[in-house]
Amino acid sequence: MKEPAIVLEHVSKTYRLSHQPYSSLKGILLSMFRYRRRIELHQALRDVNLTIWRGETVGLIGVNGSGKSTLLAIIARVIRPSAGTVHVNGRVAPLLQLGVGFHPDLTGLENVYFNGIILGLTRQQVAERLPAIVRFAELEEFIDTPIRAYSSGMVLRLGFAVAVHTDPEIILMDEVLAVGDEAFQHKCLRKIQEFQKEGRTILLVSHDMNQVRQVATRVVWLHQGQVMADGPTEEVVSEYLAFAEQREREIS
Amino acid sequence: MLNALRELYRYRELLWTLVLRELRVRYKNSYLGFFWSLIVPLVTVAVLTIVFKRVMGMAIPNYSAYVLAAFLPWMYFQTALLDSSQSVLAQIQLVKKVYFPREVLPLAAVLANLVHFLLALVVFFVYLLGYVGAPLLPSVALLPVLVFFQTLLIAGLSLFISCLNVFYEDTKYIVSIGLQLMFYLVPVIYFSEQVYHAQLVSPEWQRWVYVVYHLNPIAMLMTAYRKVLLPPITVQQVGAVQQQSFTALPMDWGLLATACMVSALTFAAGYAFFNKRKWDFAEQP
Structure with a gap:
């Protein structure tokens, strides 16, 4: 039976962008003398309806600024939608960017x-999974070394290792696989396939269409905060690529 | 607010981990480590004692103990506020990616400083009993109450400041200037008795000035720390013009209760303020 993992109903998100961001006192004082505040509203998401079923691997694609990251942030409960409702069934683990x-x-x-606990594990659980995490990250020799001595690849492996060992039901990946060498990417892909077999839900934001083709079972194409297309991977990806190509031609 | 507290309780392990992390990180790359947080107040108090006793002429036995009794809580107040003002902004990348109750960040900064304060208090007692040879007063039993309400006050202000600092980075500068000025508005280098007998104040207004001065909860707490930890003394001021001495005033329980109440209210207000805005942090560009 199909069980929903994430249900978004009429979700909209509006950001208030001020051209003169009031990040300083000077800004506030100056703005008091101006006739009116220049605040622009930016709609990052417009009335998005989306149901993601348990066990699906959904690729989120779209040009920069189409709302992919906002959507992920709303599912991770980091940002609250301006309108609409979000239901998430199960524990969410965001895969963090390098070094965060x-x-x-x-x-x-x-x-x-620290990373394990912030992702929702208890100290006890981290202790139990420690050997597996260290083995996965291949950092047995360096685990007692300060991170500042690590290469960026090592930091990436460690972060990924912690995240995949938090036993999440829903995994959010925002361009995390773009960094890292060939061997690491292979390892990640194997882990993703393992997750797929275990029936976990994965949401993947990526600009790498080959990667999306490789892992996603369904693709959602966002454009200017709206769902442009939603369906089987190959169909949506080729539609998107055709669109991107045409846009490129128009620009040149 | 109750829901927020319940969620905070669920994430208590994260809070504790953050406190430990803060304690570990602070002195990670220094040889003397934790001792730095003792050296700073001890050196400061030594300088203050020399200046005020030898130069300005405060003829008070064990002046340094009285300065230390107020200076340690003041250091706690100051460093906790400065540390927490940056706490959310320093972790903004994490805030933008992971769900957790945002208040753990400023609260961890406060609690890490509380640990330092408690350790410094241990050293204070060693100094008091070993070097000064003063007797331990029964009123020392009240010390935990003072520490508790001071922590509530600091936590309330920290929530307010750390939240504001996300949106306006001027906050941390305002806080550091405010703290510098506040230092002269609390009885650390002088005694509250001297406020009562200040030369500017005519006798019928003395009581009022004393009350208004102590409506500032941190000033009242400083006065209370002194009165709870150390025996009352007659303050001798050997001025250039005339010599004055003021007898010790008893603890004003009404004012202390007011200070505790204000501290608790500050915490509630600070937490409410923080809660109202904490989900906007991730939207900051």
């Missing part, structure tokens, strides 16, 4: 604890 949540002065081990 890591402290350079702390050792790999200390960072694993």
Whole structure:
């Protein structure tokens, strides 16, 4: 039986963008003397309706600024929608970008604890999974070294290793696979396939259409905050590529 | 607010981990480590004692102990506020990606400083009993109450400041200037008795000035720390013009209760303010 993992109903998100961002006192004082505030509303998402079923791997594609990351942030409960409702069934684990949540002065081990706990594990659970995490990251020798001595690939492996060992039901990936070498990408893909077999739900934002073709079972194409197309991978990807090509021709 | 507190309780392990992390990181790359947080107040108090006792002529036995008794809580207040003002902004990348109760960030900064304060208090007692040889007063039993309400006050202000600092980075500069000025508005280098007997104040207004001065909860707490930890003394001021001495005033329980109440209200207000805005943090460009 199909069970919904994520249900979005009429979700909209409006950002308030001010051309003169009031990030300083000077800005506020100056703006008081101006006739009116220049605040522009930017609709990042417009009335998005989307149901993602348990076990699906959904690729989110679209040009820059189409609302993919906003959608992911709303599902991760980091941003609240301006309108509409969001239902998420199951534990969500966002895969963090390179080095986010890591402290350079702390050792790999200390960072694993912090990262695991912030992703919702208990200290006990991190301790139990520690050997598996370290093995997956291939950092047995360096786990007691401060992160600042790591290469970016090592940091990436460690972050990925923690995230995949949090036993998430829903995994959010925002361009995380773009970095990392060939071997690491292979490892990640294998892990994704393993997750797929286990019936976990994966949401993947990517500009790499080959990667999307490789893993996604369904693709949602966002354009200017709206769902342009939603369906089987090959269909939507080729539609999107045709669109992108035409746009490129128009520009040149 | 109750829901927020319940969610915070669910994430208590994260809070504790953050506190430990903060404690570990601070002195990670220094040889003396934690001792730096003792050296700073001790050196400051040594300088203050020399200046005020030898140069300005405060003829008070064990002046340094009285300065330390107020200076340590002041250091806690100051460093906790400065640390927490940056706490959310420093982790904004994490805030933008992961769900967790945002208040753990400023609260962890406060609690890490609380740990430092408690350790410094231990050293204070060693100094008091070992070097000064002063007796331990029974009123020391009240110390946990003072620490508790001071922590509530600091946490409330921290929530307010750390939230505001996400939107206006001027906040941290305003806070550091405010703290510098506040230092002279609380009884650290002088005594509250001197406020009562200030030369500018005519006798019928003395009581009022004393009350208004202590409506500032942090000033009242400083006065209370002194009165709870140390025996009352007669303040001798050997001025250039005349010599004055002021007898110690008893603890004003009404004012202390007011300070505790204001601290609790500050916490509630700060938390409400933070909660109202905490889901806008991730939207900051």
